[in-house]
Amino acid sequence: MTAPLHTLPRKVEPSLAPLMALVADGMNSVNAVILDRMQSRIPLIPALAGHLVAGGGKRMRPMLTLAGAALIGYEGDRHYKLAAAVEFIHTATLLHDDVVDGSDMRRGKKAANIIYGNPATVLVGDFLFSRSFELMTEDGAIQVLRILSNASAVIAEGEVDQLVAQRQVETSEERYLSIINAKTAALFAAACRIAAVVAERSEADELALDAYGRYLGIAFQLADDAIDYDSDASEMGKDQGDDFREGKMTLPVILAYARGSEDERAFWREAIAGNRNSDEDLATAIALIRKHDAVQATRERARDYAQRAIDAIARFPDSDAKAAMCEAAEFAVARRF
Amino acid sequence: MTAPLHTLPRKVEPSLAPLMALVADGMNSVNAVILDRMQSRIPLIPALAGHLVAGGGKRMRPMLTLAGAALIGYEGDRHYKLAAAVEFIHTATLLHDDVVDGSDMRRGKKAANIIYGNPATVLVGDFLFSRSFELMTEDGAIQVLRILSNASAVIAEGEVDQLVAQRQVETSEERYLSIINAKTAALFAAACRIAAVVAERSEADELALDAYGRYLGIAFQLADDAIDYDSDASEMGKDQGDDFREGKMTLPVILAYARGSEDERAFWREAIAGNRNSDEDLATAIALIRKHDAVQATRERARDYAQRAIDAIARFPDSDAKAAMCEAAEFAVARRF
Numbered sequence: 141m142t143a144p145l146h147t148l149p150r151k152v153e154p155s156l157a158p159l160m161a162l163v164a165d166g167m168n169s170v171n172a173v174i175l176d177r178m179q180s181r182i183p184l185i186p187a188l189a190g191h192l193v194a195g196g197g198k199r200m201r202p203m204l205t206l207a208g209a210a211l212i213g214y215e216g217d218r219h220y221k222l223a224a225a226v227e228f229i230h231t232a233t234l235l236h237d238d239v240v241d242g243s244d245m246r247r248g249k250k251a252a253n254i255i256y257g258n259p260a261t262v263l264v265g266d267f268l269f270s271r272s273f274e275l276m277t278e279d280g281a282i283q284v285l286r287i288l289s290n291a292s293a294v295i296a297e298g299e300v301d302q303l304v305a306q307r308q309v310e311t312s313e314e315r316y317l318s319i320i321n322a323k324t325a326a327l328f329a330a331a332c333r334i335a336a337v338v339a340e341r342s343e344a345d346e347l348a349l350d351a352y353g354r355y356l357g358i359a360f361q362l363a364d365d366a367i368d369y370d371s372d373a374s375e376m377g378k379d380q381g382d383d384f385r386e387g388k389m390t391l392p393v394i395l396a397y398a399r400g401s402e403d404e405r406a407f408w409r410e411a412i413a414g415n416r417n418s419d420e421d422l423a424t425a426i427a428l429i430r431k432h433d434a435v436q437a438t439r440e441r442a443r444d445y446a447q448r449a450i451d452a453i454a455r456f457p458d459s460d461a462k463a464a465m466c467e468a469a470e471f472a473v474a475r476r477f
Numbered sequence: 478m479t480a481p482l483h484t485l486p487r488k489v490e491p492s493l494a495p496l497m498a499l500v501a502d503g504m505n506s507v508n509a510v511i512l513d514r515m516q517s518r519i520p521l522i523p524a525l526a527g528h529l530v531a532g533g534g535k536r537m538r539p540m541l542t543l544a545g546a547a548l549i550g551y552e553g554d555r556h557y558k559l560a561a562a563v564e565f566i567h568t569a570t571l572l573h574d575d576v577v578d579g580s581d582m583r584r585g586k587k588a589a590n591i592i593y594g595n596p597a598t599v600l601v602g603d604f605l606f607s608r609s610f611e612l613m614t615e616d617g618a619i620q621v622l623r624i625l626s627n628a629s630a631v632i633a634e635g636e637v638d639q640l641v642a643q644r645q646v647e648t649s650e651e652r653y654l655s656i657i658n659a660k661t662a663a664l665f666a667a668a669c670r671i672a673a674v675v676a677e678r679s680e681a682d683e684l685a686l687d688a689y690g691r692y693l694g695i696a697f698q699l700a701d702d703a704i705d706y707d708s709d710a711s712e713m714g715k716d717q718g719d720d721f722r723e724g725k726m727t728l729p730v731i732l733a734y735a736r737g738s739e740d741e742r743a744f745w746r747e748a749i750a751g752n753r754n755s756d757e758d759l760a761t762a763i764a765l766i767r768k769h770d771a772v773q774a775t776r777e778r779a780r781d782y783a784q785r786a787i788d789a790i791a792r793f794p795d796s797d798a799k800a801a802m803c804e805a806a807e808f809a810v811a812r813r814f
Contacts, residue, residue, distance in 0.1 A: 236603060239576075240596040262599055263636045266606070268574060271627035273610055279624040285622060286614040299600045300519045318536040363614045411622035 154470035156198070162464045163206035164219065170202045173224035177271055186254045188264045192231055195247045199332040200360070202227045207383045207468075208335030208349045210461035211453065218338045221275050222284055226331045228272035229292055233299075233327075235265035240303065241386060291330035298322025307387035309405075309412040313394050320361040321354070321408040328357030348452050352465065355449035361443035365390035366435045367476065369426055381422045387412045391441065393425070395434040399465045404428055491807035493535070499801045500543035503557065510561035514608055525593045525601045527653065529568055532584045537697070538668040539564045544805075545672030545686045547798035548790065555675045559611050559621055563668045565609035566629055570636075570664075572602035577640065578723060597637045621671045628667035635659025644724035645751040646742075650731050657698040658691070665694030685789050689802065690787035696809040699779035702727035703772045704813065706763055718759045724749045730762070732771040741765055777812045 160167075170246060178189040202223035209219045229347045237243070239258045243347040245251055253261040269292070276285050302319045305311045332353030336346040369392045383390050389412065397408045410416045429435055446469040456462055481613055497504075515526040539560035546556045574580070575588040578593045590598040606629070611623050639656045642648045669690030673683040705720045706729045720727050726749065734745045747753045748762060766772055783806040793799055 180632050180634055180637075182641065183635055184641055185634065233603075236599050239599055260594070261642055262573050262576055263633055263640065266570075267630055267633035268636065269606065270604070270633055272621065273626035274630055277626050279618055279770060280619050282614055282617050282619060285610065289607055289610035289614050293604055293611055294606055295521050296524065296600055296604035297517055300521055300597060300604065301516075303596055303600065304519065304521055307500055 154467050156468055158460070158464035159203060159207055159468045162210055162461055165224075166206040166209075167199065167203065169217070169220040170199075170206070170223045170227070173275070174227055177224065177275060179226075180267065180269065184256070184260060185264055185267055188235075188252055188260055189231065189268060189461065191249075191252050191255065192234060192246065196251050197247060199227060201230050204328065204331045204353055204356075205335050206208050207461055207465050208332045208352075209339060211349075211434045211456055211459065211465060212336060212339050212341055212345060214339035216338065218279055218281075218336055220336050221279055222281075222371045223331070225272040225275040225288065226327065226334070228275070229288065229295075230327060232265040232269040232272070233295060235261050235268070239265075240299065241382075243382075273437060279338075281337060283337050287330050287333055287337065291326045291454060294322045294326040298324075298326070302388070305389055307412055307414060308389060309397060309409050310387035311394060313391065313398075316389060316391055316394055317358070320365075322356055324361040325354045325357030329354035340343055344455075347383070348455055351452035352366050352449045355445045355452060356472060357467055359442045359445040359449060359469060362391060362438055362445065363473050363475065364390060366438040366442065368392075369429045370476065381419075384411070384422050384425050385417045386423045391438045392429045392434040395437050396429045396432045397469050398426075399409050399432040399434070400428060439473060446470060452468070489573065489653055491804050491811045493799035493808050495545055495797070496540060496805045499547055499798055500540050501580065503543040503546075504540065506557040507536075507555070507560045507564070509541070510612070511564055512701045514561060514565075517604065517606065518583065520569040521597060522604055525597055526568065526605060528589050528592065529571060529583065530534070530591070532586050533585060535704070536564060538567050538664060539666060541665065541668045541690055541693075542672050544798055544802050545690075546676060546808055547683060548686075548793055548796065548802060549676050549678055551672060551676035553675065555616055555618075556672055558616055558757075559618075559671050560668070562609040562612040563624065563671070565605045565635045566613070566625065566632075567664060569602040569606040569609070570632060572598050572605070576602075577636070579721075580719075582770055591619075596678060616675075618674060620674050622672055623669050624674065628663045631663040635661075635663070639725070642726055644749055644751060645726060646734060646746050648726035648731060650728065650735075653726060653728055654695070657695055657702075662691045662694030665697070666691035667707055669679040681792075685792055688789035689786045691811060695805055696779045696782040696786060696806060699728060699775055699782065700810050700812065703729060703775040703779065705729075706766045706814065707772050718756075721748070721759050721762055722754045724751050728775045729766045729771040732774050733766045733769045735761075736771070737765060741771055754790060776810060783807060785809045811813045 174193060178193060179186050186474060193463060205219050205223040207228060222432070234246065235252055235427050238246055238253045239261050243251040244254055252264075273289070274290060296321050298321070302323060305315060329350045330353070332349040336349050363381065368380060368390065384393075393408065393412070397405060400408065407416070407424065407428070412422055449469045450466045451461060478788060511530060515530060516523050530734065542556055542560040542563060572589055575583055575590045576598050580588040580592055589601075599657065610622070610626070612626060635656050635658070638652075639660060642652060666687045667684040667690070670683050673686050704719065705717060705727065721730075730745065730749070734742060737745065744765070746751070746756055786806045787803045790799060790802060
């Protein structure tokens with residue numbers, strides 16, 4: 141299946157710049173809440189949280205809450221606190237991920253667990269998670285609490301599912317999609333949806349924003365997984381080959397394994413089991429993935445989901461917000477880092 | 478300071494039996510919620526959670542929610558779900574504690590992290606924590622969400638504070654009390670308080686139940702910390718000496734260090750720093766603690782807090798519930814395991 145190019149005209153470089161410009165003022169308010177509410181009487185907490193918070197993440201999820209609010213014309217200020225709550229959930233997840241994966245690097249810096257140790261990293265994650273629910277209760281919208289507590293449980297389920305699937309070479313594309321839907325797309329969807337909740341818009345609007353976020357999240361994750369095997373990428377937030385060495389069955393590997401010869405499959409079985417993880421083995425993996433166009437195919441899947449995200453918000457009137465959200469979907473797929 | 482013995486008459490054996498009898502029916506409902514809501518489409522989640530949930534904890538916190546409800550004559554059924562939510566927060570905390578401490582044993586069984594590994598243990602803790610907030614949002618009382626999200630953040634702060642204080646021989650009694658107030662007493666207090674919230678009782682009743690739970694939690698933790706150095710204890714839920722080997726500054730050590738000679742302090746400095754942790758060193762530690770009556774003094778502090786718990790609920794009319802809650806406070810201090 142090829143992407144419908146006529147509705148996704150290829151620019152030289154689709155960019156996040158329009159989205160960032162759209163929400164720049166609002167993000168100042170969100171960032172102020174984030175900085176204020178990661179404080180604690182225990183100095184290690186803001187130190188550890190700040191290492192990640194200051195670490196240069198894009199803050200996609202709170203930007204999406206603000207963009208969704210702009211799309212539907214919300215004029216209040218309740219969404220700033222809620223967008224910060226969303227980012228706290230994401231940050232808590234990243235801290236726990238680094239412990240779970242035994243990561244060395246995150247966003248191009250030493251991971252928090254390397255500097256502060258696993259115990260403190262787990263506990264500060266718990267603190268940020270609790271703090272996010274405190275922020276939500278201050279707002280008081282039970283429907284927002286329902287959406288974000290459900291998303292949090294789904295994320296944890298997705299992370300456990302990914303852990304179980306790790307080093308399982310027979311993981312299907314369907315299961316992989318189920319995992320990334322849970323571990324990544326659920327929070328993107330919730331971040332967008334809550335904008336419609338605070339604006340008291342119809343359930344149909346809620347679901348449209350939920351769908352935009354969900355498809356965008358899948359597109360982002362698919363593109364991330366492609367990038368991890370894309371040897372042209374010169375600059376990345378994490379070390380290339382991490383997924384390979386951790387035996388994660390991401391779509392490029394699933395496709396290369398499915399399309400491979402028996403000899404190639406034998407290589408993948410050994411590699412995913414953890415018996416072949418040298419730089420040379422990584423080079424072999426990348427060569428096989430390239431041979432079967434598996435990075436390209438993964439990007440095409442991502443492009444399909446980006447298009448679905450764009451279609452999900454077609455119902456809203458044209459606006460700067462809508463244009464920025466559509467370009468963000470193109471950016472998710474086109475980026476190389 | 479001696480405990481006011483005339484208001485805490487020593488029975489041969491104060492017991493939890495009256496409390497357990499009081500809430501037995503209600504706990505069947507709570508346990509049904511716990512078993513139902515720890516399920517997941519990912520089988521590893523109920524397996525890992527069930528290892529701890531079936532592991533024979535007393536379920537003190539949900540029992541306290543139910544006892545508090547009985548004390549004030551609440552006749553509804555909203556508290557069952559909320560009591561389960563409290564137990565999920567506690568269970569999540571225990572799972573993360575085991576990872577943080579690198580525990581081998583929990584409640585006399587292998588700790589979950591030993592069987593399932595740290596990654597799954599962290600993630601299932603996250604799942605249970607999220608699920609607890611889902612349960613609360615189903616009930617919908619924003620005030621309950623406020624109380625429990627705040628308690629969760631305070632617990633995490635207390636755990637981080639304990640981590641920072643670990644192996645710091647100069648930890649003061651004041652700081653130690655601040656740590657156990659956060660890591661243990663906050664959830665006891667919240668568990669009791671929410672009974673008054675669902676029953677829509679006055680803020681004064683809320684605060685009385687909060688105080689009962691808080692003082693009881695401190696009493697329990699002080700008694701636990703005494704038991705870890707009480708060589709007469711023949712049966713314990715965790716290996717004796719764990720606190721010593723982990724370099725935790727609990728009150729028996731703080732008192733023995735404060736009351737010790739310069740030679741004894743030199744021993745404690747080495748031991749708490751982690752340089753003396755053999756069985757012989759543990760025997761030395763217990764001997765020093767005994768020499769300075771530090772277990773006894775810790776129990777006396779616990780007895781004082783138990784009395785404060787009893788006084789906090791004096792305002793309520795006499796009832797089976799009140800008698801059971803008072804005896805639970807005596808039990809907290811008198812138990813030897």
